[in-house]
């Protein structure tokens with residue numbers, strides 16, 4: 296079996312793998328390989344809807360997301376390639392009175408951080424978001440000037456830069472083993488080759504739990520399916536992106552191309568890997584979205600797909616060197632926010648790998664916080680509950 300020596304071996308050719316390879320190469324040239332089971336972007340990176348959202352539900356995430364937003368805002372310039380970053384704005388729309396306490400908490404937290412919000416109640420909500428006219432009456436909405444990118448543009452911008460830096464991307468190749476000796480990682484093994492490296496990064500998205508297990512590390516990361524549909528294009532009819540949590544979580548917005556992307560989650564979605572799109576989602580999404588925005592009934596759905604979120608019990612990412620195996624780095628646990636957070640996280644992780652000092656901003660997302668509590672379950676259900684549990 297052939298064996299080559301690298302400085303860093305990255306498992307997973309999604310946004311996390313590409314962005315980290317880019318940030319490491321930007322700091323100094325080194326020999327990096329990205330090993331991807333299928334093709335670049337085959338995981339969540341080509342299955343998302345590209346929202347870059349700062350209105351998070353807990354202070355650590357909101358603080359972090361604010362910095363991640365700033366990174367995105369200048370990324371087209373930095374990568375010399377248009378990521379299609381634009382700022383349509385992001386509205387959390389609330390339908391139940393019992394959500395008001397939650398909204399007040401988020402507003403206070405965001406204001407304390409210097410984040411401006413627009414806030415409307417009663418009829419004013421529909422005046423501000425006319426697409427909701429004729430649907431269920433919202434109680435309130437909280438709006439931030441958040442952004443959206445196009446995932447393919449973002450992925451390809453990074454891919455071009457890493458290839459220019461000489462990073463090796465090996466596609467259609469699954470990492471089958473992680474090698475270690477005396478408590479330190481030695482590299483990874485595929486069907487016909489071994490890649491020796493003192494640093495191995497687990498950037499495997501929804502498969503990150505499996506890759507951790509290859510390294511002998513138990514983690515609570517669990518994939519959960521999330522589905523989306525997209526309609527035909529039409530003239531611009533809405534700007535602000537919309538998300539709601541009652542009676543179940545859902546979202547929709549119009550893209551720069553004029554399509555409408557829509558998703559509504561199943562509160563009883565079984566945990567585990569599943570990337571099959573289902574007719575049930577189509578029906579659920581149509582029912583829920585049309586009950587809130589009946590004018591959308593004029594649109595025809597042209598495509599649907601599914602991907603997974605890599606979930607953690609506290610909804611925070613898992614980032615940094617694993618305490619159980621020297622040189623093994625976790626870059627996963629996206630909880631559905633990878634597109635928004637990964638570019639900034641990659642910059643911080645590259646700094647950590649280079650300097651051996653953890654950037655302060657990553658303390659909250661310590662990859663070892665579940666050591667000894669690996670069985671902590673990921674509990675789905677009411678969206679707000681997970682944040683109450685973790686705060």
Ligand SMILES: Cc1cc2nc3c(=O)[nH]c(=O)nc-3n(C[C@H](O)[C@H](O)[C@H](O)COP(=O)(O)OP(=O)(O)OC[C@H]3O[C@@H](n4cnc5c(N)ncnc54)[C@H](O)[C@@H]3O)c2cc1C
Pocket residue numbers: 306307308309310311312330331332333334335336337338339340341342343344345346347468469470471498499500501502506521522523558601602603604626627629630631632633634635636
């Ligand atoms: C419907 C949907 C909507 C979303 N919307 C948003 C959004 O609006 N905003 C946002 O911020 N996030 C969103 N997300 C989440 C976002 O897609 C992910 O956070 C992001 O793509 C994670 O990127 P990643 O590189 O960590 O993982 P991935 O893109 O999944 O990449 C991991 C890669 O690892 C590879 N791999 C796995 N195991 C192995 C192995 N053993 N050997 C080699 N390769 C392996 C996989 O093939 C995969 O390509 C959404 C997700 C979905 C499903």
